[in-house]
Amino acid sequence: MIFLSPIKISLKYLLAAKFRSFLTILGIVIGVASVIIIMSIGQSAQALILDQISGIGSNLIGIMPGASDEKGPPATAMGMVIKTLKYDDLEALREKNNVPGISSGAGYVTGTDSATYKGNDLTVSFMGTTAGYLDVENTEVESGRFFTEDEESNFSRTAVIGKKLTDDLFYGDDPIEKTFKLKDQNFTVIGVLKERGSSGFGTSSQDNTIFIPLKTAQKLLLGIDYLGYIRLKAENAGDIPSVMEDIKITLRERHNIDDPSEDDFSVRNQASAMEMVKNVTDILRYFLLAIGAISLIVGGVGIMNIMLIAVNQRIREVGLRKAVGAKNYDVQIQFLMEAICVSLLGGILGIIIGIVISFLIAVAAQALRYSWPFLISWQSIIIATLASIIIGIIFGLYPAIKAAKISPMEALRYE
Amino acid sequence: MSIPIIQVKNLCKTYENEDVKTKALRNANFSVEKGEFVSIMGPSGSGKSTLMQILGMLDRSSDGEYFFEGKNILKFSDDELAEIRNQKIGFVFQSFNLLPRTSVFENVELPLLYDKTPDKNNKKKAMDALHAVGMEHRKDYLSNQLSGGEKQRVAIARALVNNPEVIFADEPTGNLDSRSGLQVIKILQKLNNDGHTIILVTHETYTAEHAKRVIYMKDGEIVADDLVRNRRMAENENGFLK
Numbered sequence: 001m002i003f004l005s006p007i008k009i010s011l012k013y014l015l016a017a018k019f020r021s022f023l024t025i026l027g028i029v030i031g032v033a034s035v036i037i038i039m040s041i042g043q044s045a046q047a048l049i050l051d052q053i054s055g056i057g058s059n060l061i062g063i064m065p066g067a068s069d070e071k072g073p074p075a076t077a078m079g080m081v082i083k084t085l086k087y088d089d090l091e092a093l094r095e096k097n098n099v100p101g102i103s104s105g106a107g108y109v110t111g112t113d114s115a116t117y118k119g120n121d122l123t124v125s126f127m128g129t130t131a132g133y134l135d136v137e138n139t140e141v142e143s144g145r146f147f148t149e150d151e152e153s154n155f156s157r158t159a160v161i162g163k164k165l166t167d168d169l170f171y172g173d174d175p176i177e178k179t180f181k182l183k184d185q186n187f188t189v190i191g192v193l194k195e196r197g198s199s200g201f202g203t204s205s206q207d208n209t210i211f212i213p214l215k216t217a218q219k220l221l222l223g224i225d226y227l228g229y230i231r232l233k234a235e236n237a238g239d240i241p242s243v244m245e246d247i248k249i250t251l252r253e254r255h256n257i258d259d260p261s262e263d264d265f266s267v268r269n270q271a272s273a274m275e276m277v278k279n280v281t282d283i284l285r286y287f288l289l290a291i292g293a294i295s296l297i298v299g300g301v302g303i304m305n306i307m308l309i310a311v312n313q314r315i316r317e318v319g320l321r322k323a324v325g326a327k328n329y330d331v332q333i334q335f336l337m338e339a340i341c342v343s344l345l346g347g348i349l350g351i352i353i354g355i356v357i358s359f360l361i362a363v364a365a366q367a368l369r370y371s372w373p374f375l376i377s378w379q380s381i382i383i384a385t386l387a388s389i390i391i392g393i394i395f396g397l398y399p400a401i402k403a404a405k406i407s408p409m410e411a412l413r414y415e
Numbered sequence: 416m417s418i419p420i421i422q423v424k425n426l427c428k429t430y431e432n433e434d435v436k437t438k439a440l441r442n443a444n445f446s447v448e449k450g451e452f453v454s455i456m457g458p459s460g461s462g463k464s465t466l467m468q469i470l471g472m473l474d475r476s477s478d479g480e481y482f483f484e485g486k487n488i489l490k491f492s493d494d495e496l497a498e499i500r501n502q503k504i505g506f507v508f509q510s511f512n513l514l515p516r517t518s519v520f521e522n523v524e525l526p527l528l529y530d531k532t533p534d535k536n537n538k539k540k541a542m543d544a545l546h547a548v549g550m551e552h553r554k555d556y557l558s559n560q561l562s563g564g565e566k567q568r569v570a571i572a573r574a575l576v577n578n579p580e581v582i583f584a585d586e587p588t589g590n591l592d593s594r595s596g597l598q599v600i601k602i603l604q605k606l607n608n609d610g611h612t613i614i615l616v617t618h619e620t621y622t623a624e625h626a627k628r629v630i631y632m633k634d635g636e637i638v639a640d641d642l643v644r645n646r647r648m649a650e651n652e653n654g655f656l657k
Contacts, residue, residue, distance in 0.1 A: 325501020325529035409474040
C-alpha cells in the first residue's frame with residue numbers, strides 16, 4: 001500500500017488538473033529532454049569526428065618539417081617554409097632496417113594551379129605524392145590504377161584524379177587515358193579515386209584533388225626539392241610510441257643532429273589528435289549538461305511549488321487521514337511519493353521527447369549526407385531517470401515534511 | 416465493575432493565540448462505560464468540540480488526565496495515538512470529509528490501509544461496513560456523486576470499518592436535511608444497540624435526546640450530566656417533524 005496507493009492518488013490529482021500538471025512537469029520534461037538530446041548529439045558528433053579522423057587511419061604518424069612543441073601547432077602551420085624534409089628521408093624511413101614497425105609511407109607536396117581540359121579551365125588543388133598514398137590514407141582507386149614506385153621519381157606525367165573532377169573537369173566523360181593540362185604541362189589520367197566525402201585533416205578535398213607523382217610535382221610544377229610532410233603507417237597502433245622513436249633516431253642520424261632539442265622536424269600521430277578532439281567535445285558536452293541540470297533544478301522548484309499548494313489545498317484530507325490512523329510517516333511518504341511520481345512522469349516524457357528529437361536530428365543530419373549515427377546511450381536514460389527521481393525527492397521533501405507536521409485537529413477545522 | 420472505556424479527570428484545554436489565552440475546557444470530570452450512547456450538548460463556543468477532539472485523540476489536553484481503557488494516553492506519542500485512532504476510534508464529521516474523486520468503497524477502506532497488522536480481509540470488512548449503513552449498492556460511486564445523507568452514511572461506514580470501541584460523531588446531522596439526519600441518527604442508534612459506544616456532539620436538544628445520556632456544557636465547563644428520561648427512538652419518528 002505504502003508505494004502503490006500514493007502513485008494512484010498522485011495520478012488521480014495529476015489527471016484532475018491536466019493543464020496545471022502539464023505546466024508543473026514541463027520544467028522536468030525540458031530538463032530531461034535536453035539532457036538526453038545533449039548526450040545523444042555529443043556522442044554522435046564525437047563519433048562523426050572520430051570516424052572521420054580514424055577514416056584517415058589511427059595508425060598514422062605524421063612528420064612535419066621544423067621543430068614544434070608536442071601540443072602546439074607545427075611550424076609550417078604558421079606559413080613558414082621549411083626545407084629540411086627531403087625525398088631521401090622518406091626513402092630512409094621506408095627502409096625496414098631503420099624503422100621496422102612501418103607498413104607503408106608517403107611523402108606529400110601540395111599546390112594550386114589551373115587545369116584545362118577541352119576548354120574547361122578550372123583552378124584545382126594538386127598533390128604530389130608517392131605510391132604509398134592509397135595504403136596510408138586508407139583509400140582506393142575506383143577505376144584505373146594509382147602510380148607505381150617507379151613513376152614516383154621518373155618524372156612520369158601521369159595523374160590520378162579525385163572523383164568529383166570527373167564531372168567538374170571532364171564533363172562526366174570517362175577520364176581514363178584522357179590528357180589534360182596542369183600549369184601548361186600535359187598529364188594523362190591513369191586512375192580515378194573513390195569518392196570519400198568531406199573528411200578530416202589535410203585530405204578534406206581529396207575528391208577535388210589531382211594526384212601526380214611526387215618528383216613530377218616538385219620539379220615540373222613547384223620547382224622545389226623538399227617535402228611538405230610525410231605520413232607513415234604503423235603496422236600496429238600499439239607500436240606507435242616505439243615506431244615514433246625509431247623515426248626520430250633515423251632522421252636525427254640523417255640530419256646530423258645530436259641534441260633532440262635541435263630537431264628540425266616533428267613527429268606526431270593521429271591518436272593524439274583524436275584524444276584532443278575527444279577532450280574538446282567532452283568539455284562542450286559537460287558544459288551543455290550543466291545547462292540541462294539547471295533546467296532540471298528549475299523544474300524541481302516548480303514541483304516544490306505545486307506540492308506546497310497541494311499540501312495547502314488538501315489540508316483537510318491530511319487531517320482526515322491522520323484521524324483514521326495515518327502516522328506522520330505515512331503522510332510524509334504519501335506526499336513524497338506524489339512528488340516523485342510527478343517528477344518521474346516528467347522524466348519519462350522528457351526521455352521520450354529527447355529520444356524523438358535526437359532521432360529527428362540524426363535523420364536531418366543524415367539527409368545532409370553526414371555520417372551521423374543515432375546514438376542513445378543506456379547511461380543517459382538511466383541518468384535522466386535517476387535525476388528526475390532525485391529531483392522529486394529533493395524538492396518533494398520539504399512539502400512532505402510540512403504536510404506530516406500538520407496537526408489533525410487543526411487540519412480538520414481548516415476551511 | 417469493569418474499567419470505563421473513557422475516564423477524564425480535571426481535563427483542561429487552553430488555546431493561546433497571539434498572547435491571548437482562551438480557556439476552552441475547564442476541569443472536565445466524567446467517565447463513559449462501554450456500550451453507552453452519550454450526547455455532548457451545548458451552544459457554540461461551549462467547548463464541546465474541543466472536548467470531543469481531545470477524547471478522540473486529535474488534540475492533547477493542556478492539563479488533567481485522560482484514561483482510555485484504563486491507560487493514561489497523555490504518555491503516548493503521536494504515532495501511538497494514531498494507532499489507537501486507527502484501531503479503537505471511528506469519526507463521523509459534520510462535513511463528511513470523504514476523499515474527493517475517490518470511490519465509496521475506497522473511502523470506506525481507507526482506515527484499513529493504515530492498519531499495519533497483516534492477515535486481514537479488507538474487502539469483506541469494507542463491504543460489511545457498507546452493508547451496515549445500507550450503502551453497498553453505491554460502492555463504486557465517486558464520493559462527490561452522492562447526496563449529503565448518503566455521504567454521511569458512507570462516513571459512518573468508514574468509522575465502523577475497523578470495528579472500533581468508540582465512535583465519535585461531531586454534529587453528524589448538521590449539514591443534512593431532517594429526513595437524512597434522522598436516518599443517520601437511526602443508524603447510530605442501531606450501532607449502539609449492537610454494542611458500539613457512541614459519543615455524539617450536537618447543539619440541538621432534539622438530536623441529543625436520541626442518546627441515553629446527555630452531558631451539558633457551557634463556557635468550557637460541564638454544567639449537567641443526566642440520563643435522558645424520554646429517549647427518542649429514530650425508527651419511531653417521522654423525519655419531517657422536529
